[in-house]
Amino acid sequence: xxxxxxxxxxxxxxxxxxxxxxxxxxxxxxxxxxxxxxxxxxxxxxxxxxxxxxxxxxxxxxxxxxxxxxxxxxxxxxxxxxxxxxxxxxxxxxxxxxxxxxxxxxxxxxxxxxxxxxxxxxxxxxxxxxxxxxxxxxxxxxxxxxxxxxxxxxxxxxxxxxxxxxxxxxxxxxxxxxxxxxxxx
Amino acid sequence: xxxxxxxxxxxxxxxxxxxxxxxxxxxxxxxxxxxxxxxxxxxxxxxxxxxxxxxxxxxxxxxxxxxxxxxxxxxxxxxxxxxxxxxxxxxxxxxxxxxxxxxxxxxxxxxxxxxxxxxxxxxxxxxxxxxxxxxxxxxxxxxxxxxxxxxxxxxxxxxxxxxxxxxxxxxxxxxxxxxxxxxxxxxxxxxxxxxxxxxxxxxxxxxxxxxxxxxxxxxxxxxxxxxxxxxxxxxxxxxxxxxxxxxxxxxxxxxxxxxxxxxxxxxxxxxxxxxxxxxxxxxxxxxxxxxxxxxxxxxxxxxxxxxxxxxxxxxxxxxxxxxxxxxxxxxxxxxxxxxxxxxxxxxxxxxxxxxxxxxxxxxxxxxxxxxxxxxxxxxxxxxxxxxxxxxxxxxxxxxxxxxxxxxxxxxxxxxxxxxxxxxxxxxxxxxxxxxxxxxxxxxxxxxxxxxxxxx
Numbered sequence: 340x341x342x343x344x345x346x347x348x349x350x351x352x353x354x355x356x357x358x359x360x361x362x363x364x365x366x367x368x369x370x371x372x373x374x375x376x377x378x379x380x381x382x383x384x385x386x387x388x389x390x391x392x393x394x395x396x397x398x399x400x401x402x403x404x405x406x407x408x409x410x411x412x413x414x415x416x417x418x419x420x421x422x423x424x425x426x427x428x429x430x431x432x433x434x435x436x437x438x439x440x441x442x443x444x445x446x447x448x449x450x451x452x453x454x455x456x457x458x459x460x461x462x463x464x465x466x467x468x469x470x471x472x473x474x475x476x477x478x479x480x481x482x483x484x485x486x487x488x489x490x491x492x493x494x495x496x497x498x499x500x501x502x503x504x505x506x507x508x509x510x511x512x513x514x515x516x517x518x519x520x521x522x523x524x
Numbered sequence: 525x526x527x528x529x530x531x532x533x534x535x536x537x538x539x540x541x542x543x544x545x546x547x548x549x550x551x552x553x554x555x556x557x558x559x560x561x562x563x564x565x566x567x568x569x570x571x572x573x574x575x576x577x578x579x580x581x582x583x584x585x586x587x588x589x590x591x592x593x594x595x596x597x598x599x600x601x602x603x604x605x606x607x608x609x610x611x612x613x614x615x616x617x618x619x620x621x622x623x624x625x626x627x628x629x630x631x632x633x634x635x636x637x638x639x640x641x642x643x644x645x646x647x648x649x650x651x652x653x654x655x656x657x658x659x660x661x662x663x664x665x666x667x668x669x670x671x672x673x674x675x676x677x678x679x680x681x682x683x684x685x686x687x688x689x690x691x692x693x694x695x696x697x698x699x700x701x702x703x704x705x706x707x708x709x710x711x712x713x714x715x716x717x718x719x720x721x722x723x724x725x726x727x728x729x730x731x732x733x734x735x736x737x738x739x740x741x742x743x744x745x746x747x748x749x750x751x752x753x754x755x756x757x758x759x760x761x762x763x764x765x766x767x768x769x770x771x772x773x774x775x776x777x778x779x780x781x782x783x784x785x786x787x788x789x790x791x792x793x794x795x796x797x798x799x800x801x802x803x804x805x806x807x808x809x810x811x812x813x814x815x816x817x818x819x820x821x822x823x824x825x826x827x828x829x830x831x832x833x834x835x836x837x838x839x840x841x842x843x844x845x846x847x848x849x850x851x852x853x854x855x856x857x858x859x860x861x862x863x864x865x866x867x868x869x870x871x872x873x874x875x876x877x878x879x880x881x882x883x884x885x886x887x888x889x890x891x892x893x894x895x896x897x898x899x900x901x902x903x904x905x906x907x908x909x910x911x912x913x914x915x916x917x918x919x920x921x922x923x924x925x926x927x928x929x930x931x932x933x934x935x936x937x938x939x940x941x942x943x944x945x946x947x948x949x950x951x952x953x954x955x956x957x958x959x960x961x962x963x964x965x966x967x968x969x970x971x972x973x974x975x976x977x978x979x
Contacts, residue, residue: 360543361971381737384543384712385968386744390737399745405753423668423677432681442681445764449686449693452757456697456750460704463746464731467739473732475711482735483712485543485967 350519352493353379354500356507357479357486357514361387364487367510368393371491376503382478382488401466405459412454416447536630536969539813543967546814547712550959550966553809554713558956561808569948576942579935580655588658590935596928597918601936602652603768604910605943608793609649610691610765611786611906614758615794616642617698620705621754624747630822632965633814636709637805637955638798639702644950645797646695648943653687655939683767690764697757701750704743707733708964762790769913776856776917779844785837792830792876793906799823799899801951803892805960814961817890824889827902831880834909838873852922860916864929868908869916875905 358364365387371378378394381387391398417440424430425437435442464470478488489512491503504515541549558566583590593600616638623631654660666688668678678685710726711733717723733739766786769777799820806815845857860869879901888894920927954960 382735383737383740384735385708385964386740387737388968391741394737396738396741399742401742401745402749405749409753419668420680424680428674428676430676430679432679435681439681445683445686445760445767446680446689448760449689449757452697452753452760453693456700456753459746459749460700463742467736467742469707469731469733469739471731472728475714475727475730475732475734477715477734480715483708483715483733484547 353518353520354491354493354503354507355478355516355518356489356491356510356512357516358489358511359486359513360511361487363511364489365390365393367489367507367512370506370510371489374506377492377494379490379492381490382482382486384483384485384487387487401459401462404462405455408458409451409455412458413447413451416450417443420446534818536633536816536818537814537966538816541813541970543970546961546963546967546970547716549811549814550961550963551713551716553811554956554959559808562952562956565948566952569945569952572941572945573949574942574945575938576940576945579938579942580651583655583935583939584658584660588656590933592931592933592936594928594930596921596926597915597930599918600911600915600930601932601940602656604907604914605940606649606652607765607786607910607914608907609645609652609943609947610762611790611793611910612797612903613642613645613649613694613698613794614762614787614790615798616640616645617694617701617754617758618791618794619798620701621751621758624751625755629969630819632962632969633816633819634798634802634823635965636702636705636958636962637801637951637960639698639705640954640958640960641797641801641951642698642794643695643702644947644954645794646691646698647950648947650691650695651943651946652939683764683771686764687768690761694757694761697750697754701754704746704750705962705965706958707731708735708743709959709962711735712963713959759787762786769917774917774921775850775852776845776860776913779841781837781840781844785834785841788830788833788837789876789906789909792827792834793903795823795827795830796899796902796906799827799895800903803896803899805955807892809955809960811961814966817892820892820895821886821889824883824895824898827880827899828883831877831902835877838877855920856917859920860912863916863920865912865916865919868912872905872908872912875901876909879905 356364356367358367361383364381364383368378368381368390372393372395381390381394383390420443421438421440424439429437477483478490479486482488489507491507493500500517507515537546539545591601616635619631619638620635620642624635654663657663666678666685707730710730714723714727714730717726763783763786766782770779770782772778802815802823803820806812842857842861845853848854860866879898882888882894882898888898915930919930
């Protein structure tokens with residue numbers, strides 16, 4: 340089930356539309372947002388092109404993690420190479436200068452890539468709450484095979500489940516169901 | 525998935541597959557009992573691996589003296605194998621990272637196996653410097669760690685230290701990239717598997733993936749970032765490998781053309797290896813609709829391009845040497861083409877530059893048997909390229925009194941056979957245990973070349 344920060348109320352009512360193809364779920368998501376429905380999440384067996392715009396998602400901030408950690412990795416490595424070869428235990432190698440910066444470039448580059456890559460992946464696992472052995476809670480057992488799901492939250496009394504069901508069906512939803520999610524509050 | 529088929533573009537996946545067909549076909553290839561061909565290949569690979577392991581045990585216990593090296597030829601078979609395997613590994617990252625950034629969507633059918641191939645090739649490559657150290661249990665000495673000898677640090681100015689960092693980073697990043705790509709597919713397998721040990725293991729590694737688009741969005745971001753990092757990384761790896769030679773003062777090695785020459789050669793040999801494996805996989809695993817003739821043809825075109833690059837590098841190298849006015853440099857190159865190892869040189873030129881030219885013909889590119897044979901010949905040629913570069917530059921050095929020949933011993937040949945055994949054992953196991961086709965990505969390109977129902 341989707342988890343959202345700041346949700347302290349005990350339960351929420353969800354309306355789930357199951358779709359058979361990407362065009363259906365994409366059009367339904369766009370239309371739902373246009374109707375000011377609260378789209379909680381969309382579930383899909385693959386990354387649908389253009390869904391982020393349809394859902395109105397902000398671009399991920401993970402590139403910042405990648406950039407900053409890559410930069411710190413590189414900086415730390417340059418400092419370490421300088422410290423070991425010029426300060427801590429200088430060894431004369433063929434009369435080369437102690438601080439031979441150009442020769443430090445290859446390893447600095449490799450360490451930058453290593454830091455940037457691994458930290459981005461760990462940050463991704465952290466923000467997406469993915470960890471080894473975590474139990475998956477599927478909206479529909481066929482989500483990882485060939486089904487798409489649009490999850491809409493029933494926000495207030497003005498929300499008419501009947502009408503929204505009809506709206507989802509008009510976008511070729513093969514099934515619409517209501518679910519009550521127990522809160523984590 | 526109704527739609528009009530475009531006249532301009534052909535679909536990437538043949539047979540009018542629906543999304544569920546992809547899951548079914550790819551998983552069926554894993555669920556089927558392995559055939560006689562698989563068992564034959566597996567037994568052969570394991571036998572070669574065992575022979576290699578025995579040879580490695582013997583040479584580690586006895587010493588590097590079991591090799592055919594001498595005081596003049598101090599590097600030969602071992603380093604040749606190392607450079608050969610690292611080169612093979614490069615195609616995986618080319619397909620998974622560079623072609624991803626270039627939006628070459630046909631890559632989805634081959635990227636999973638190409639990445640797996642990269643990992644196994646880098647593992648094979650890593651073995652050779654380890655053995656060459658003579659005392660492989662002290663291999664951790666190549667990394668800087670606090671120690672009681674000073675502390676004495678490694679020499680960060682040495683290309684061999686660069687190599688250790690480059691290869692290990694390459695292995696870690698390739699493995700991460702591969703695993704990230706696998707997560708959604710592991711979830712797919714988890715959700716259709718019967719409860720049991722296999723399901724529990726796959727479920728553990730699927731990280732609770734539930735197909736949420738919020739996660740998919742970050743996933744795509746991470747994938748792009750890793751591709752962006754892996755692209756300069758793969759170029760840096762073979763560049764650094766070439767610096768092992770280029771930063772020395774040996775005629776025939778000391779050349780500025782080495783980095784681009786090595787990178788092109790690596791992609792060339794890797795593409796050939798991908799072709800070799802894919803042609804077998806599509807046939808034996810009945811995946812002809814996914815790895816189509818078009819895929820083979822496209823990769824064959826990449827083989828021609830890189831073959832021409834390599835050919836140009838051979839010519840440039842020769843020209844530069846003859847034009848240099850340096851008698852040692854001139855001698856090394858005439859000795860390569862006409863000396864005692866001329867047979868190796870001409871094997872290299874014919875297999876790498878002449879044979880791939882047949883791929884200009886459409887009939888050859890679309891014939892699986894022909895492409896298979898050419899891809900094998902390219903790999904032979906690329907192995908000889910490294911052998912020629914290494915041995916012919918050393919065996920006749922500055923002093924004619926030092927001139928010798930070089931013949932590999934049985935131990936060295938057995939070690940090379942063992943590395944092939946390791947490579948194919950790993951690949952055959954991979955093809956049974958994990959989806960050889962990235963289902964999550966192929967599903968996303970099914971609608972390619974079909975008109976959308978909604979604008």
